[in-house]
Amino acid sequence: MSAPFLYRAWVAASMVLLPFATFIETKKLRRAGVTVLRAHEKIGHATEPREEGVPLVWFHAASVGESLSVLALIARMGVHLPNAQFLITSGTPSSAKLLASRLPPRSVHQFAPFDAPGPLRRFLKHWRPDAAVFVESEIWPQMLRRTYATGAKMAMVNARLSDRSMARWRKYPKSARYLLEVFSLILTQNDKMAQGMVDMHAPADRVARGINIKSMAGPLPVDEDALFEARAALGHRPVWVASSTHEGEEQAVLAAHKTLLETHPDLCLILAPRHPERGTEVMNLIAGAGLSLTRRSRGDMPGGQVFLADTLGELGLWYDLSDIVFLGGSLKLIGGHNPFEVAQSGAYVLSGPHVAAFTETYGEMETLGAARIVADGADLAARVNHLLRNDADRTKACTAARDFIEGRTDMLDGIATRLISALELTP
Structure with a gap:
């Protein structure tokens, strides 16, 4: 399927906006105590190594809650995949701070790269994920399509979009289909969301009801x-x-x-x-x-x-x-x-x-x-x-x-x- 106009327009816009976004985000991260080196993860410069010769499973979540919700799932997948490495990306300093003390074995955290060609190209070249799992509502167009282009298998878990977001996506069926077709599996929080994803032109045979994975996170840490x-x-x-x-x-x-x-x-x-x-x-x-x-x-x-x-x-x-x-x-x-x-x-x-x-x-x-x-x-x-x-x-x-x-x-x-x-x- 060829890239729709909205996708191509976003690619062009992201290239123009990237310098401004880099300046603003770096400043915000620095105010939160993030080092300059780690702030550069936003433009795709990795600060952790990728283990050679082992599969890498990438989990992307936006917020603190979403990031913490996948830890128990990663730990359980790690039991079944004893040789795999896991990468967790998120966007906020607070999520990075909390994850630092709670990462499962063989896991690393990085700040998610901007949804722009340069940062994503550097990020994907370094990490070369074998599989990618996106949590809840993270639909970043270039991140999805560029990851898909590498051959990595992709899934969305805990899928949840607001009624307003779904209505907006339904107005652009070609763009929605272009983005959602990348997923081999979409697990939603409930039946209503499963139908909503199908209405947004996600492949119906790949959409299924899951459960809210926040219910599976382990207890909060206690000193x-x-x-x-x-x-x-x-x-x-x-x-x-x-x-x-x-x-x-x-x-x-x-x-x-x-x-x-x-x-x-x-x-x-x-x-x-x-x-x-x-x-x-x-x-x-x-x-x-x-x-x-x-x-x-x-x-x-x-x-x-x-x-x-x-x-x-x-x-x-x-x-x-x-x-x-x-x-x-x-x-x-x-x-x-x-x-x-x-x-x-x-x-x-x-x-x-x-x-x-x-x-x-x-x-x-x-x-x-x-x-x-x-x-x-x-x-x-x-x-x-x-x-x-x-x-x-x-x-x-x-x-x-x-x-x-x-x-x-x-x-x-x-x-x-x-x-x-x-x-x-x-x-």
Whole structure:
């Protein structure tokens, strides 16, 4: 199939925009503490070697959540492919930082190259992937077509596009078909998305429903020494957690906490905003609410009426301190955040009503008693109060969360085996 006009136009535009994108992205990476050498990975200059004589499987994911979601899958594929090397690419400094301490055996991380001819040519010449797996919604035209041109087998897992994105792609059927035909297998999160991919002109015989692979990621890492210190600092105080909160949500959480303090005066709230760089802003909100606080970025341990957990990579630690976790991004029209990480820790999940990104997941978890949707801050306070007062109900809810996770981990081997077969990798 010849390249459609939109693809050729994007190639031309990318060549013009590349110098500007390089300058902006390098500056952003440097501000985040990334070295100049590693920043040059964005223009295709590798900083890790490719092992000779072994197959290389490349996983590309954009965000922190997507990157972490594939680690358990890579580890399981590594069991079946004991000689393979795995490359993970992502776009953000935060994903690189978190992956650095959690990479499976025989795996390396690089920043993804720009979707432009020069960076991709250098990247593919160095890495020579035998297979490539794209996660969720990463449809970069040149990355897909240039990888396909090398002869590498390709798959998409956890495929998820918004209704708006799918509608936009359906307006350009030739371009959509040109990009989606590269995949030997497309595993979607649900039946609706599977039909959506077919409607976008993906080859119907290569599209299948998978599962949300974020449910198969292992538990978040926990520093055992820090956990011991945190528990010692809290003593016998009851604790609840509000994590991944966004601007406009902390006020509702803090109001709920003030209500709870009326009946649970020694209750501690661990508040972990989605973006730790908002720490000072959130600290001012806490102080403005008349609540005492300690702050993790100052080196503090939980204390005061609110503990501001404004650091990156420590959510697993805070989840281990409580049976009750409220997940943000759900009281506002954001779409919700990953409830699997909470359930992995054995905690009960509370969430606001706006969970479009995880609708099916929350439906299943609520049915099993592993999660509960709350309407607003007042409803949140009432639900947390009930759980704090009823040990049996809280224990039952946490058991349901663990059972939910255990019921899904058995699917991991099936997904790994299916990918190995579709990508024509030899165990």
